[in-house]
Amino acid sequence: MKATYMFGAGDVRVLDVPDPRIVDPTDAVVRVVRGCICGSDLHPFHTMEPTEQGSLKGHEAIGVIEEVGPEVRTVAPGDFVIMPFATQDNTCVHCRDGVHTSCVNGGFLAGGQSEALRLPQADGSAVTVPGVDPAAADDALLASLLTLSDVYLTGWHAAAMARVAPGATVTVIGDGAVGLCAVLSAREMGAERIILMGRHQVRTDLGREWGATDVVSARGEDGIAEVLELTDGAGSPVVLEAVGLEPAYRQAHGIVRPGGVISRVGVPQYATDPVSSRSQFSRNVTLTGGVAPVRAYIDAAIPKVLDGAIDPGRVFDMTVGVADVPAGYAAMDERRALKVMVDPSL
Amino acid sequence: MKATYMFGAGDVRVLDVPDPRIVDPTDAVVRVVRGCICGSDLHPFHTMEPTEQGSLKGHEAIGVIEEVGPEVRTVAPGDFVIMPFATQDNTCVHCRDGVHTSCVNGGFLAGGQSEALRLPQADGSAVTVPGVDPAAADDALLASLLTLSDVYLTGWHAAAMARVAPGATVTVIGDGAVGLCAVLSAREMGAERIILMGRHQVRTDLGREWGATDVVSARGEDGIAEVLELTDGAGSPVVLEAVGLEPAYRQAHGIVRPGGVISRVGVPQYATDPVSSRSQFSRNVTLTGGVAPVRAYIDAAIPKVLDGAIDPGRVFDMTVGVADVPAGYAAMDERRALKVMVDPSL
Structure with missing residues (x-):
């Protein structure tokens, strides 16, 4: 599959890599429906030291679960989910405090600018969107749901x-x-x-x-x-x-x-x-x-998007396929685009 | 009268100076009933660069108004008042916000370790204590009222x-x-x-x-x-x-x-x-x-002290006359005293 890596300042590349797979029993593998480029991706785009191995990019995504590890209980293959940019178990002391970004088992999502990704702590990190078929949903709805992974x-x-x-x-x-x-x-x-x-x-x-x-x-x-x-x-x-x-x-x-x-x-x-x-x-x-505990807010936000009460997806003004993600970075960097969506089906 | 000045680190002196007098029409002159030494006075006591003219010390005090300027309306000679460590007009936009320490006509009280002081913005900076005669009040009550100028x-x-x-x-x-x-x-x-x-x-x-x-x-x-x-x-x-x-x-x-x-x-x-x-x-x-807007809290605190609901005056564990203020600084600096009260009648 195609995946986006950053190897240094200004050096974003799309590589053909093996499909992600379950590593930890709490993982899921998710097919990306939409991802995007974050304003915070521009900081390393300006300053990152060159590396050999590169850094897998994309911490905002919505997608469909393809496979789950043996300890995953609350999501299943076929579920359409939003993935907050920070991963979490949603059960630790800090998650219970509503500060999910300090989860003791937490980390950051990676692979949202690729065709698929490995999602750690899937029970805490995947939030199912009820009643929406991503294959049939219109672009504006998907765009607004995508903003619930981070920006909105x-x-x-x-x-x-x-x-x-x-x-x-x-x-x-x-x-x-x-x-x-x-x-x-x-x-x-x-x-x-x-x-x-x-x-x-x-x-x-x-x-x-x-x-x-x-x-x-x-x-x-x-x-x-x-x-x-x-x-x-x-x-x-x-x-x-x-x-x-x-x-x-x-x-x-x-x-x-x-x-x-x-x-x-x-x-x-x-x-x-x-x-x-x-x-x-x-x-x-x-x-x-501070860094937003999206998981704390997402349950209340989903109905507002589904009802059409808010339309935060309007922040996206450019869409690219995975192959064109580097062009998306350039467009955001040069302020030709406000925020770039990645649609792996393109 | 006797007044306390700091001339540099470790250099606190009590001088004989002329009595304070009205300078601005919003001033009052106040006879100090009790003053004290603040923990924050120890910072310059450790670090102050030597100066020729010295710095008048003491920003916490209770006292009796002796004289008021022609524009003072709400306090009068004979009133027993608490003076917050920051002076204020109590009418400006920041005072109305409850952030009296940012008063556009504000400053800091000085002279609280002396026999008398000049109080700027007396209408906003002197808070009358109803029904208390300082000459008859017991020491514990005076001590607790004094803490309302700053520490409590x-x-x-x-x-x-x-x-x-x-x-x-x-x-x-x-x-x-x-x-x-x-x-x-x-x-x-x-x-x-x-x-x-x-x-x-x-x-x-x-x-x-x-x-x-x-x-x-x-x-x-x-x-x-x-x-x-x-x-x-x-x-x-x-x-x-x-x-x-x-x-x-x-x-x-x-x-x-x-x-x-x-x-x-x-x-x-x-x-x-x-x-x-x-x-x-x-x-x-x-x-x-931040720096406490005492004026915002003092009205609610006075009844708690008068009722005996709280006794914050217990922080004082040493009392000196004005002549012995330098010894008071030394005692606080060497942690022989928690907080030193100044009683000009001694």
Whole structure:
């Protein structure tokens, strides 16, 4: 089968490899129906040291179970499932706390940009979508279900960790797919004012459709000044940081209101916090967020997608077959695409 | 009058200076009934660069108003008041948000280790205690009222920012006066299990009286291991960090449960966060706390002290006159005293 590997910065290759097989008794093998490229895949695409063996890519996918290991109890061949980007047993102390990304038996999904993948901890990591036949479902529905493996629920996590409440004023930094999903989630939670910081109009237009009431295209000091002006000079009580780069994080501190909260879901590309501890402390800024425990949110999200209440699949604006995944990376890197779906049937 | 100044590390002097007077029309002049030395005063006591002019010390005090400026409306000569360590107008946008320490007209109280002080923004910064005559009140009541200017409500802030709720498991790092007040506050908020990390038995004994269910005297890796063992190996859902030094902060990260919260009220003595952003992010740790907006909490706290429901004044275990404030610093620095009260009548 075809599988996507990264061998270093800018070096994504599609290889012919043997089909995945059961290794641990809790594994499943899943035929990929749709996968995609994540904004976080671009970080190693820019910085990864060259390696000989390469790294299997793709941590977001929906698919059909082909085979299960002898200890798998809750899913069976033929089931159509969503796979959260983090794998988990869904039974350990951290899973019971709702922090599935810290599962003691957890890891990250790999192989979502391939024709099939090995899914560890299948009982905890595969979430069945009831009543949907992927062969008959329309593309828009599959796209929205695919977002439940990461991007929509990562946006949701940003807003949930910030405890966005009805009437809230929220600023979202970043008009990537996660940022737009954070806008949508904040609106669902009742935010009254949602300021979206981004400069790509096709994206910010979708952000407006999803609930952004203001768009600020300026960055850095100018962007900060504009958000302060929009918030009585006092700053934004809630900031959702959906980028992960240091300038975005600094911008978050520049616009957050004293006593406010910064919730970050962009994977930090800085080692230590570049903002002074003393300054955070003196302004009573709460810093929260992290890698989203998608499994904690997915059961509640599936009906919203099936009912058509939300359509997060609109973040996808390009689809490629597995053979063309490298072109998909290039398109996202060059910002010709917001988010690229992988359809192995193409 | 006598006033306490710090001129550099280890160099605290009591000087004879002119009485304070009204400078701004919103000022009051207050005769100090009780002041005290703060744990945070020890930070400059260890590190302050020598200066010619010195720095007026003492940011916690209760006293009697002697004189008010022409724009002061809500307090009058003769009123017995508590003065939060931060001054504020109590009307600006941040004060209305409850983040009085970010008041646009705010600053810090100074002169609390002197016989009298100039209080800026008296309408917002002096809180009248109804029905108490300081000349007739007993020492224990005055001591507890004095803690409402900082230490008790700083401990309260730690627990409040962490949203300690009934049934919670909370670990408090530090058996200084703020740490002990954080224990008391967590118990008031209904915490079921309170682990106090500290090694001075006279202090941890008071912590036990105030609600600590476990005391861990080990520090560093050993202390971390012990707290993990006490919390199912999973860590403490809430950590209140009441020290401010880097080892204590690292310890907080070592014991916090994934998805948990660290609330720090010890003034950070590290410039940038010494813990990797990536590690905080991957464990979904929320970092909150900051300089306590005492003014936001004080109205609710005064009746608890007057009713005898709480007795936070027990943190004081030594009292000096103004002339002996330097000896008080030495006693706290050498840990011969937990917290030193200043009684200008001595």
